Amino acid sequence: MPYEDLREFLTDLRERGQLVQVDRSVSPHLELSLITKELNDRQGPAVLFTNVQGSPLPVVTNLFPNRERAAMALGVGVDDMRDRWIEAMRAPLEPVMVDRAACKEVIRDSADLTQIIPQIVWHEGDGGPYLPFGLCICKDPDTGRRNMAIYRIHMKGGNKVGMKLQPPQHGGVCYAKAEARGEPLQIAIAIGGDPALYIASQAVTGFGVDELGLAGRLRGAPVELVKCETVDLEVPAGAEIVLEGRVLPGVREAEGPFGEFQGYYSGASMRQVVEFTAITHRRDPIYLATYEGRPPTNTHVLQAIAREPRYFTQIRDYVCPTVKDVYVTLGGAACYHVWVSIHQQAAGQAKNVALELLKSHLVKHVIVVDDDIDVRDPLQMEWVLATRVQADRDVLILPGMASQHLDPSQPAHPSGLGCKMAIDATIPYGQDYDKVEFSPDLVERVRANWGAYGLR
Ligand SMILES: Cc1cc2nc3c(=O)[nH]c(=O)nc-3n(C[C@H](O)[C@H](O)[C@H](O)COP(=O)(O)O)c2cc1C
Ligand SMILES: [Mn+2]
Known part of the structure; x- marks a missing residue:
């Protein structure tokens, strides 16, 4: 059943231990903001402030920390x-x-x-x-x-x-x-x-x-x-x-x-x-209300989950039907960074995937990987950047493109003119690298026996 309103959601959060109440007097000048940011950074509960100085109303923040x-x-x-x-x-x-x-x-x-x-x-x-x-x-x-x-x-x-x-x-x-x-x-x-x-x-x-x-x-x-x-x-x-x-x-x-x-x-x-x-x-x-500012915040969570499905269908429908996952990172402010995994069907396809995304003024850096990699795992991403990328072959630099104008690193900030980059971190089509791994059967058997080994 959908929630009728904010109150129903708050009631549900409270029942699940995901809403805290602050009754102490809190200043609306930065103090409420910083408490909210701290809770956001800890991926903590939503918070109901009942006593905000000068405010006739209770204030709720940190609804969407993750x-x-x-x-x-x-x-x-x-x-x-x-x-x-x-x-x-x-x-x-x-x-x-x-x-x-x-x-x-x-x-x-x-x-x-x-x-x-x-x-x-x-x-x-x-x-x-x-x-x-x-x-x-x-x-x-x-x-x-x-x-x-x-x-x-x-x-x-x-x-x-x-x-x-x-x-x-x-x-x-x-x-x-x-x-x-x-x-x-x-x-x-x-x-x-x-x-x-x-x-x-x-x-x-x-x-x-x-x-x-x-x-x-x-x-x-x-x-x-x-x-x-x-x-x-x-x-x-x-x-x-x-x-x-x-x-x-x-x-x-x-x-x-x-x-x-x-x-x-x-x-x-x-x-x-x-x-x-x-x-x-x-x-x-x-x-x-909500805290906005340096990522990650509630804002970035809402934007990442809205952008991923759009980018996913765009890639699936126009460039690569075998796309596996699209990840809009929170550290990239849910805007600048998109990591994509695909099952390649043709040489060069990863670069086309990247260009499909870079045409948005919001997207600045795209990394495309093979579908054996979990784009949501930073360690796996680093591993493929380390072992599947040759910069002269795999990095596309695209200067002078219409870009998100709040990026302070733009040479003529805030012109909205910026440089974009695609990194093709896939194994070249048709090749294979000799990965060190256990066969899936064996992994499954050992995991099934975990308790039997006396391990938890
Ligand atoms: C808390 C919050 C504040 C936002 N503030 C702004 C803003 O001031 N200006 C803006 O252009 N977008 C802002 N956005 C982003 C837009 O709401 C978002 O991009 C939206 O999809 C734009 O919709 P539209 O395409 O119908 O304009 C904000 C988003 C959030 C979650
Ligand atoms: Mn709209």
């Missing part, structure tokens, strides 16, 4: 997550509309964020308090197709915030279309709700695909939506809090700096401004 927790949110095993995602991309399940919704229990008379949203500062160099974990819903002004993604929000006091809405990010595309007409872009920010919504929000899809449909198939039941009060949008009925507003056309103000997902600060820039027009919430809302 793949296991994300799999639990979808009710699948870790190894089944990829197939669930592939199914969701193949056959989204449309949301359904409802009239009554928990997220409307309270309709506030003021859209002043500071009265309700905890003003949490996450990093010492940030330009102010940030709202990091809101599901931003908007529509393509041309087609009316919905989009849902997470874009960070710089809270600037009152009902005004800064956002970074930049194509090819879909919110940025929608905004550019609205602004070209001289119109504001209507948006709604839903906080909390079924954790599957957060997983779906990180989908790698073409423009025009509604992530709420993906969420439906991921969770195994359509998402229930309710109409907003002041904008022509629909939001998840089970959300804890909903902010409604407009991104203003032709207006830019300083946003940032912010400690980014790749582990470095991005500076302040002139970016979009949102004015909120309404806030609705549950009677006793819980504020869901």
